[in-house]
Structure formats: C-alpha cells, structure tokens
Amino acid sequence: xxxxxxxxxxxxxxxxxxxxxxxxxxxxxxxxxxxxxxxxxxxxxxxxxxxxxxxxxxxxxxxxxxxxxxxxxxxxxxxxxxxxxxxxxxxxxxxxxxxxxxxxxxxxxxxxxxxxxxxxxxxxxxxxxxxxxxxxxxxxxxxxxxxxxxxxxxxxxxxxxxxxxxxxxxxxxxxxxxxxxxxxxxxxxxxxxxxxxxxxxxxxxxxxxxxxxxxxxxxxxxxxxxxxxxxxxxxxxxxxxxxxxxxxxxxxxxxxxxxxxxxxxxxxxxxxxxxxxxxxxxxxxxxxxxxxxxxxxxxxxxxxxxxxxxxxxxxxxxxxxxxxxxxxxxxxxxxxxxxxxxxxxxxxxxxxxxxxxxxxxxxxxxxxxxxxxxxxxxx
Amino acid sequence: xxxxxxxxxxxxxxxxxxxxxxxxxxxxxxxxxxxxxxxxxxxxxxxxxxxxxxxxxxxxxxxxxxxxxxxxxxxxxxxxxxxxxxxxxxxxxxxxxxxxxxxxxxxxxxxxxxxxxxxxxxxxxxxxxxxxxxxxxxxxxxxxxxxxxxxxxxxxxxxxxxxxxxxxxxxxxxxxxxxxxxxxxxxxxxxxxxxxxxxxxxxxxxxxxxxxxxxxxxxxxxxxxxxxxxxxxxxxxxxxxxxxxxxxxxxxxxxxxxxxxxxxxxxxxxxxxxxxxxxx
Numbered sequence: 001x002x003x004x005x006x007x008x009x010x011x012x013x014x015x016x017x018x019x020x021x022x023x024x025x026x027x028x029x030x031x032x033x034x035x036x037x038x039x040x041x042x043x044x045x046x047x048x049x050x051x052x053x054x055x056x057x058x059x060x061x062x063x064x065x066x067x068x069x070x071x072x073x074x075x076x077x078x079x080x081x082x083x084x085x086x087x088x089x090x091x092x093x094x095x096x097x098x099x100x101x102x103x104x105x106x107x108x109x110x111x112x113x114x115x116x117x118x119x120x121x122x123x124x125x126x127x128x129x130x131x132x133x134x135x136x137x138x139x140x141x142x143x144x145x146x147x148x149x150x151x152x153x154x155x156x157x158x159x160x161x162x163x164x165x166x167x168x169x170x171x172x173x174x175x176x177x178x179x180x181x182x183x184x185x186x187x188x189x190x191x192x193x194x195x196x197x198x199x200x201x202x203x204x205x206x207x208x209x210x211x212x213x214x215x216x217x218x219x220x221x222x223x224x225x226x227x228x229x230x231x232x233x234x235x236x237x238x239x240x241x242x243x244x245x246x247x248x249x250x251x252x253x254x255x256x257x258x259x260x261x262x263x264x265x266x267x268x269x270x271x272x273x274x275x276x277x278x279x280x281x282x283x284x285x286x287x288x289x290x291x292x293x294x295x296x297x298x299x300x301x302x303x304x305x306x307x308x309x310x311x312x313x314x315x316x317x318x319x320x321x322x323x324x325x326x327x328x329x330x331x332x333x334x335x336x337x338x339x340x341x342x343x344x345x346x347x348x349x350x351x352x353x354x355x356x357x358x359x360x361x362x363x364x365x366x367x368x369x370x371x372x373x374x375x376x377x378x379x
Numbered sequence: 380x381x382x383x384x385x386x387x388x389x390x391x392x393x394x395x396x397x398x399x400x401x402x403x404x405x406x407x408x409x410x411x412x413x414x415x416x417x418x419x420x421x422x423x424x425x426x427x428x429x430x431x432x433x434x435x436x437x438x439x440x441x442x443x444x445x446x447x448x449x450x451x452x453x454x455x456x457x458x459x460x461x462x463x464x465x466x467x468x469x470x471x472x473x474x475x476x477x478x479x480x481x482x483x484x485x486x487x488x489x490x491x492x493x494x495x496x497x498x499x500x501x502x503x504x505x506x507x508x509x510x511x512x513x514x515x516x517x518x519x520x521x522x523x524x525x526x527x528x529x530x531x532x533x534x535x536x537x538x539x540x541x542x543x544x545x546x547x548x549x550x551x552x553x554x555x556x557x558x559x560x561x562x563x564x565x566x567x568x569x570x571x572x573x574x575x576x577x578x579x580x581x582x583x584x585x586x587x588x589x590x591x592x593x594x595x596x597x598x599x600x601x602x603x604x605x606x607x608x609x610x611x612x613x614x615x616x617x618x619x620x621x622x623x624x625x626x627x628x629x630x631x632x633x634x635x636x637x638x639x640x641x642x643x644x645x646x647x648x649x650x651x652x653x654x655x656x657x658x659x
Binding site: 026027029045048049051053055057058059061062063065066067068069070071072073074075077091092095221222223224225227228229230231232233236238240241 | 397398399428429430432434444445448449450451452453454455458461462463464465466467468469470472473490491494647650651653654655658
C-alpha cells in the first residue's frame with residue numbers, strides 16, 4: 001500500500017472501528033478484553049460523533065445479544081472480542097444465524113485455550129468461527145492481514161451481513177489488531193455500503209422468512225408497522241415455531257443456498273505466481289505477511305512459488321484452492337495453530353500434497369521457517 | 380359479565396389468529412393470566428401495536444410473545460433483557476416489554492437483570508414467578524422456597540430464594556411492584572404503570588406451577604394454588620405492621636419503589652450532543 005500525503009499511523013483495531021463506521025455501523029456493544037479493547041475504546045468516542053450508539057455491556061453474552069437486538073431495530077451493529085469472549089458469544093451467534101439477523105462479530109484472536117496468553121498472537125479460532133455454535137449453519141468469516149485490509153474487510157463484513165442476512169465474523173489476530181502501519185484510509189463516502197432492502201408488500205403479506213422468492217427475504221426493522229415474530233426455534237415463513245418438515249426443510253436448504261450460491265461474491269482472495277508455480281503457499285491473517293516475505297525471497301532464488309492469500313476464510317474457497325493446486329504436488333500452509341485451515345486444504349488437495357507449518361505457542365512463524373520448508377521440499 | 384365480554388373482545392384484537400393455538404401452557408396455568416393483564420394494560424394505555432416490542436427468553440413464559448400481535452422476539456435463555464437493551468437503544472421511542480420466568484430472569488439471566496436495573500434503561504421487565512422450571516419438569520429455581528422438594532431436590536431444597544421485588548429495588552430499578560395472578564386487576568394496573576414509567580420497571584407476577592413442583596410437593600390443584608395466592612398475600616401496607624415471623628410465609632403485594640432516575644437512552648442523547656459539539 002503506497003501512502004500518500006494524508007496517510008497516518010493507524011492501529012489495526014482502530015482501522016477496524018473506522019471501517020465499521022464507514023460501512024454504516026451505528027451500534028456497538030462490547031466488553032473489555034485484550035487484544036480487542038481498542039476497538040471498543042475507539043467506537044465509544046467515534047460512534048456518538050456520527051449519531052451512533054455505544055454501550056459497554058455486563059459481559060460478552062449480553063454484548064452479542066444487544067447487537068442482535070439493535071440489528072432487529074434496524075441498526076448496522078457490531079461487537080468485538082477475543083477468544084474467551086468469542087466462546088461466550090457462540091450461542092447467540094447461532095441465534096443470529098437461525099433468525100437471519102445481520103451483524104458483525106470481530107474476534108481479535110489471542111493465544112488459547114482458556115485465558116492463554118492475552119497479548120500473544122494466534123489463529124486458533126478458525127474452527128470456532130466455523131463451528132463454534134451448536135448445529136449446522138452457514139457462516140462468513142473474513143481475515144485481514146494488514147491495517148488497511150482490516151478497514152476494508154470490516155466494511156465488507158457489514159455489506160455481506162446485510163446482503164445475506166447473516167452474522168459475519170472478522171477474524172483478526174493480535175498482531176494485526178495491535179500493529180500500527182502508515183496507511184491512507186479511504187474517504188468513507190467512497191466505500192460501498194449495502195443497505196438492508198425494504199419490502200414492497202403490505203404488512204399482512206409480509207413473510208420475514210419467505211423461502212420461495214429469492215434466497216434472502218427482506219428484514220423490516222421492528223417499529224415500522226410490520227409486526228412479526230423472531231425466534232431461535234425452527235420456524236415457518238412468518239417466524240412462528242414449527243415442527244413440520246415441509247416448513248423446516250425448505251428453510252434449511254435456503255439458508256445454506258443463500259451463501260453457497262454467491263461464492264463469486266463472498267470469496268475474497270489475492271494470488272500471484274500460481275500459473276507456473278511448483279510450490280503453492282496458502283496463508284491468511286498475520287501469517288500471510290511472513291508467507292509473502294518468504295515467497296518473495298524464494299522467487300529471488302529462482303524458485304517457482306505461487307502465493308494464495310485467503311481473505312475469506314469461511315466459506316472455505318475450495319474450488320479456488322483446488323484449481324490453484326491442481327497441477328502441483330507441494331502446498332505449504334503456515335498458520336498460528338496446530339493445523340486448522342490446513343484440514344480444509346488437505347481435504348481439497350489431498351493430505352500428501354500438504355506441508356503444514358504450525359506454531360501455537362504465542363510466537364510468530366518467521367519467514368525463514370516458511371522459506372526453509374519451500375527450499376527443503378524443492379530440493 | 381359485561382367486563383368479561385369486553386375483555387374477550389380485547390384479546391381478539393391483540394392475539395395472532397393464524398396457526399399458533401392451542402397454546403403450550405397446561406390447563407390452569409397462570410402465565411396466560413399475565414398475558415391477559417399485559418394485553419389489557421396496553422389496551423387501556425391506548426398504545427399503537429407497532430410501537431410495542433414484546434421479548435422473552437426461554438421457558439414456559441418465553442412462549443408468551445408468539446401469541447400476541449406486537450413486534451415479538453423469543454430470544455435465548457436468560458438474555459432477553461440484553462437483546463431488549465440493544466433494541467431500546469436504537470428504537471428509544473418504542474415500548475419494549477420483556478417477559479421472563481424466575482429461572483430465566485434470575486438464574487441464567489441474573490447478571491443482565493441487575494445490570495439493566497442499575498443502568499436504568501427504559502424497559503418493562505415482567506417476571507412470572509412460579510418458583511420452578513416448569514418446562515423442564517419442576518427443577519429448583521432461584522425462587523424455590525427452602526425445604527420444598529423439586530425434581531432436582533428430592534431431599535428438600537437447601538438454598539435461600541431471591542426476593543425478586545426487593546432485589547430489583549436494591550439493583551436500582553426506577554419502578555418495582557409485585558402482585559399475583561389471583562389479583563388480576565391490580566396486576567394489570569402495575570403493568571400499566573411499569574409500561575408508562577420512564578426507566579427500568581419491574582413487575583413480579585407471582586404465579587404457580589401445579590403440574591410440576593406443585594404436584595411433587597402435593598400443593599394441590601390449580602384452583603388450590605390460586606386460592607393459596609389469595610390467602611397468603613398481604614399488601615405492603617399491612618406487611619409493614621407485621622413482625623418478620625408473621626411475614627415469613629406471606630407474599631407481599633404493592634409498589635415497592637417508584638422513583639425518578641434519569642433514563643439511560645435519554646442520557647445517551649446528551650452524550651451524542653456533547654460528542655458532536657466537541658467534534659465540530
């Protein structure tokens with residue numbers, strides 16, 4: 001990212017807060033936790049300046065609950081936390097998936113499990129972001145690898161949340177959250193803003209969970225004359241609890257289809273040097289920075305190395321990975337855990353092609369480690 | 380009779396007509412009586428249905444909102460007040476009513492309950508206290524009396540109960556009242572006052588569960604338990620003249636507090652004004 005004259009030194013957490021506001025976030029509820037506290041701190045000051053509302057709740061469970069309540073009231077709403085708080089939020093993230101309430105949950109990952117090491121980086125919540133709440137459900141999770149990307153992906157998270165009526169997870173990590181970079185944040189007016197579509201039908205016809213007229217029925221906020229029911233129970237098209245299979249099954253199909261049929265929109269990634277590569281490096285988040293550096297050095301040494309940086313972690317970009325790795329026999333997946341996204345890569349390309357590089361001790365993976373793996377394998 | 384006729388018509392105007400009946404409650408349950416009181420209170424205040432949100436958590440009381448033609452939300456166990464907090468903050472003009480059972484409000488939701496009271500956010504919290512977890516079959520709750528048996532206290536309950544109204548006063552609620560499902564008109568009046576109150580308002584509606592904890596303890600049929608509510612209850616005024624020993628087994632009814640404290644969303648409006656002034 002080249003920095004122009006208006007560039008300034010911005011922290012990842014601050015960029016997250018600014019990206020949210022640029023996307024139209026006007027409600028934040030949160031609870032202090034390292035290394036995500038700076039997001040709350042920034043929004044406590046910034047939100048009222050733009051007419052938005054900030055509240056510090058009594059815990060993370062209350063925070064995500066308030067976010068969902070605010071979203072039902074029509075606000076674009078967000079919470080931010082780290083591993084322990086993310087665990088506490090899981091039940092209500094499932095509620096948002098079930099009731100199709102748009103909202104954004106930022107998880108600035110720190111070393112776990114449990115209290116772990118609050119100021120050490122980790123990518124240990126990848127699977128929690130996918131399967132943390134009970135029951136089958138679709139989810140979108142985005143993972144930025146720079147301060148500027150944190151701004152962009154947080155804004156994008158709101159757009160996905162509104163477009164697909166779903167909770168969206170922004171999976172940051174301690175390095176990205178606490179790192180400061182000299183960046184130029186875009187003028188909020190230039191940011192794409194997806195607004196919640198309204199309905200054209202009169203209130204008595206309105207079905208907030210309609211299955212057969214497009215996959216994302218409009219969600220009219222409470223208080224605007226469309227009185228309806230929202231529940232975490234399985235429900236019919238009007239939102240009333242049901243045990244009828246002819247009502248549950250179309251709903252279940254639809255909530256998965258609404259994201260599965262939009263992968264060209266939802267899957268965000270960068271790649272280079274893939275076409276003539278002999279080795280492919282797949283990385284995301286803070287680890288992508290080390291991977292980038294390793295790939296560049298390897299290329300200087302004449303190695304043909306492709307680089308695929310995933311910005312959308314969930315849904316997993318299986319066709320993208322499959323295509324990129326189709327001719328190859330060597331795929332390197334560095335990540336700050338014991339191998340979570342690697343499981344997905346292995347599922348798609350076959351586990352004998354994959355070399356994992358893992359750290360789950362709070363230290364970063366160094367470019368040299370990735371480079372060594374590339375070289376060792378190429379020999 | 381005339382009053383009954385009028386009331387049945389009131390219900391028709393507020394209940395949803397499609398699909399949801401019969402309701403989930405056992406014959407003789409007090410929860411429907413609380414719902415009736417809410418409907419009549421809203422009707423008496425002549426509020427627009429579009430401006431009312433009715434939220435609940437999980438449990439028998441949690442099933443209340445689906446039957447009523449308001450903006451309704453059946454949330455997760457214990458969290459209804461937190462959901463309602465978010466909704467109220469972005470829609471301060473709405474009347475946000477939260478119905479909870481005793482387990483929902485004070486066990487799993489106890490933290491949200493005391494903090495909503497402390498924060499004095501303009502919500503109406505109606506706690507239907509039947510002294511047990513009815514839907515799961517009569518386990519002991521935070522209000523189960525000492526010595527009672529429960530599905531999970533086969534040898535008798537050994538924990539002290541929470542007095543909901545007194546707890547709400549101590550936690551900072553602006554309005555707190557207690558009545559029972561026997562004293563229907565009084566209950567309706569208190570609910571109306573709570574909805575009108577500018578601040579966090581609690582109404583404890585004492586009820587009973589004759590099919591679970593009532594059966595386990597042989598407390599009698601629904602009419603027997605209803606009669607007990609009448610016989611065991613005293614007004615706050617009368618209770619003041621009674622000794623602690625005399626009050627021991629009594630249900631004290633009345634308005635425990637009605638005080639003016641600045642309401643949260645109104646205070647936040649000042650925050651917005653201040654932030655915008657300083658930024659300008």
